[in-house]
Amino acid sequence: MSIGNSPEDERPFEDGRSSDGHEEEARPSVGRALQQARIAAGLTVDDVSSATRVRIAIVHAIEADDFTPCGGDVYARGHIRTLAKAVHTDPAPLLARYDDDHGGRPAPTPAAPLFEAERIRPERRGPNWTAAMVAAIVAVVGFVGFTAFKGGDSDSDAASQVTQGATPSASKPAAPKPSNTTVTPKSDPSDSAIAAAPQDKVTVQVSAVDGRSWISAKDHNGRMLFDGLLKKGESKTFQDSSKVNLILGDAGVIQLYVNGKKIEDDFQPGAVERLTYTKGDPEVG
Template sequence: MSIGNSPEDERPFRDESQEARSSVGRALQQARIAAGLTVDDVSRATRVRIAIVHAIEADDFAPCGGDVYARGHIRTLARAVHLDPEPLIARYDAEHGGRPAPTPAAPLFEAERIRPERRGPNWTAAMVAAIVVVIGFVGFTAFKGGDDGDATAQAADGATPTAGKPAVSATPKKEKPAEPTAEPSDSAIAAAPQDKVTVQVSAVGGRSWISAKDHNGRMLFDGLLKQGQSKTFQDNSKINLILGDAGAIELYVNGKKIEDTFKPGSVERLTYTKGDPVAG
């Protein structure tokens, strides 16, 4: 009788707990076989590729593309072979370092809150400012154009007095007289053109109201001529005059003085042509 351990007693003890706990892939494979399913059946039911199913059952999770996808495939395959996926997920996390710690929500919120906001240019304000500038420019142009037009019309219709003798109208005019822009001087009267009729009206004896029209009836002047003032009118064929106080007026027609004697205070209606001087 020998004292000591028998050869059987010297054999290493087997860890029954290690063998009892099968791996994630082994558990899925055994459950698939127990359910009577092939790898093709599981692939068609879960839409997980056959190569990935084989890899997972061999505990090779690299083809899954990451822990997140690996957990998703484990959960899908477990449900297809009628296993509870949560223990398998927990086992996978324990074997692969566990789930990553979740990022605290508060720091993210604070970072988002304090992050400066990037603003682009305010195109609406720029467009409104541009429209205001354009409207102001158009309005200014229209106003300026209106003033120029009025000034041009006044220059065309207004009377131009003889140099040194400003024409003053004491009474309001019913219509603007249209007179020549430049009046001939005394020397010009003396050398009046033969193809026109030229009439100079001078208030030498006092003031007198006068009216002058051309052959078309267009008003050349209608107003008061003060003593010492003169007006000269030209037309292609005819000048029609009305003298309110003919006795105070001295007339030159086509460079020649009219010798008619008009009575003071008399009103005379006269017409002169290129063939005058002959009092009309």
């Protein structure tokens, strides 16, 4: 049984009697009439509340002829009309009975939402500082990234040219081409190539002459110049203002030229070598 329908609520009404014992015409109150109509329609207080969006507590109060929670005569009349329609009864007699019991129809009031008394008002919320902080961080990171990208364009272009072997031809050692063989990377660079090596920089040429090898090259700031596989017959040239750091995955297949001079180290096949070269005569760090 619903919370709105107790056995006591559904008892038939007893006829009213006057003080002299004569029966008076049965005329249920507004709340009692609404309750009877609801029960006759087979509805519970919950059903009526869900259909009208009038809170359960207010429905109970109206059926008990307590109109205080409605918030005034205008709102009480609106609730009566809404509940009467929900339980399929004519609201006009109920409104007339309410006006008789409460001093007549109320004077018009300024326009306001009909059910303002029971409207659930949204909770006031403060500023969303978390969202604001996240937006600020994103903006700062974006600005820093854009500045770094614009400032690094020239350096990126230079690094790309070096890693792809796009250095001036004068800095590369020339390799003689025998008439009946392919290019021999082990051949010594020409005198002009050695003389053309910049004296104020370190220039390192790495050639895979006997096979392929993974190599890694970084400048003096630790910035990566190249990291990948050098196939047989390929070469890469790296240049920096003070120092070039190398890692050779298979040093035995590699031939090095540093500042225009051939490095005669006896690297073993399959050996991993970590090398550092600076300006001037080649010296292994």
